[in-house]
Amino acid sequence: MKNITLKNIEKSYGDTTVIKDLNLEIKAGERIIFLGPSGCGKSTILRMIAGLEPVTSGEVHLGEREVTHLPSGDRDVAMVFQNYALYPHMTVENNITYALKRNGINKSDRQDRLTKVLGMLELDQFRKRMPKDLSGGQRQRVALARATVKKSDYFLLDEPLSNLDAKLRVTARRELLKLHKEFKQTFVYVTHDQVEAMALGDRIVVLNKGAIQMVDTPENVYHHPRNIFVAKFIGAPPMNILSGIIKDSRFHYEDQNIDISDVSTFSGDLDNTEVYLGIRPENMELATDDDYDIKGKVIFTENFGAEVAHTIKIADEEIVVMAPEVIDRKEIGIKFDRKHVHIFNKETELNYKYMEK
Numbered sequence: 533m534k535n536i537t538l539k540n541i542e543k544s545y546g547d548t549t550v551i552k553d554l555n556l557e558i559k560a561g562e563r564i565i566f567l568g569p570s571g572c573g574k575s576t577i578l579r580m581i582a583g584l585e586p587v588t589s590g591e592v593h594l595g596e597r598e599v600t601h602l603p604s605g606d607r608d609v610a611m612v613f614q615n616y617a618l619y620p621h622m623t624v625e626n627n628i629t630y631a632l633k634r635n636g637i638n639k640s641d642r643q644d645r646l647t648k649v650l651g652m653l654e655l656d657q658f659r660k661r662m663p664k665d666l667s668g669g670q671r672q673r674v675a676l677a678r679a680t681v682k683k684s685d686y687f688l689l690d691e692p693l694s695n696l697d698a699k700l701r702v703t704a705r706r707e708l709l710k711l712h713k714e715f716k717q718t719f720v721y722v723t724h725d726q727v728e729a730m731a732l733g734d735r736i737v738v739l740n741k742g743a744i745q746m747v748d749t750p751e752n753v754y755h756h757p758r759n760i761f762v763a764k765f766i767g768a769p770p771m772n773i774l775s776g777i778i779k780d781s782r783f784h785y786e787d788q789n790i791d792i793s794d795v796s797t798f799s800g801d802l803d804n805t806e807v808y809l810g811i812r813p814e815n816m817e818l819a820t821d822d823d824y825d826i827k828g829k830v831i832f833t834e835n836f837g838a839e840v841a842h843t844i845k846i847a848d849e850e851i852v853v854m855a856p857e858v859i860d861r862k863e864i865g866i867k868f869d870r871k872h873v874h875i876f877n878k879e880t881e882l883n884y885k886y887m888e889k
């Protein structure tokens with residue numbers, strides 16, 4: 533069994549609680565990603581799984597073993613950090629095999645593991661080099677190789693790609709997927725980069741202020757956000773949110789209104805309720821005629837190449853709408869794709885999709 537169970541985990545530093553009653557079951561062999569803004573507690577959770585940070589209360593289980601109070605060295609986890617932490621005075625191959633040797637793995641097994649990982653990560657030609665003579669991307673691959681040869685059931689990674697440029701990050705993501713396919717370890721990965729989370733995760737744990745906001749597939753986290761935080765944190769530009777009131781099956785925003793009777797989470801019970809309405813920039817269209825839902829003023833455009841983001845002011849709110857090209861008009865109508873409209877409770881900020889009827 534390679535699953536990880538976190539039970540009622542709390543972590544405080546003095547009077548400050550940074551993780552509150554966290555419960556999570558990570559399945560054997562899955563790639564789980566902790567995603568959230570800076571300071572939300574992602575690294576702390578990873579370090580508690582690794583045994584580098586004690587929990588204040590709660591339990592950590594690795595498979596059948598309760599490891600809450602076991603030192604890190606006895607937990608049998610492989611780790612890669614943002615700064616790689618290679619041994620500066622050792623060659624690439626010694627960096628990769630040093631821990632194996634210390635753990636009594638025999639020479640021929642060490643050589644087999646080394647040869648395989650050097651091949652997989654295209655490091656063969658660098659095996660005799662010292663870390664200082666490698667590029668950032670090469671060092672990062674050595675750190676991955678060093679963690680991989682341990683053949684641990686658990687692979688814990690804390691922002692391992694954040695020192696790489698955008699192009700190298702794409703290559704490195706593929707390498708990580710390749711390693712996972714080969715070794716099928718349970719993979720716990722911390723990042724604040726949502727693209728990385730979407731690309732690498734079987735499931736994403738979205739965190740804010742030490743509390744889980746949503747745990748689900750990348751698809752559901754993006755298309756069916758559980759609350760306003762997730763809706764706004766995932767997606768660039770983020771989901772547009774308008775605050776208004778529902779009357780007669782229409783969402784009223786300032787002096788305009790939109791028919792929402794076709795929205796799947798709308799029910800007659802919501803009539804006369806103040807809500808937030810959410811829709812992603814790519815789920816709206818700029819109208820070239822009078823067939824539109826709401827109207828506003830274009831105040832800013834930003835060209836992303838494949839698409840152009842139009843910032844549009846409606847009353848006091850600004851929303852962003854994607855279009856294939858710049859629409860050079862001041863006043864513009866906007867059409868909403870009803871399939872992608874979300875309605876959120878004003879008090880709890882929960883998506884009505886996830887609220888009990």
Ligand SMILES: Nc1ncnc2c1ncn2[C@@H]1O[C@H](COP(=O)(O)OP(=O)(O)OP(=O)(O)O)[C@@H](O)[C@H]1O
Binds near residue numbers: 550572573577
């Ligand atoms: N040793 C410590 N003493 C006091 N507070 C700490 C300590 N270590 C971490 N914290 C606090 O715990 C919170 C969570 O930190 P953590 O490093 O887990 O966040 P993170 O989500 O990984 O952030 P980042 O993405 O910036 O690395 C932060 O508010 C941080 O200031």
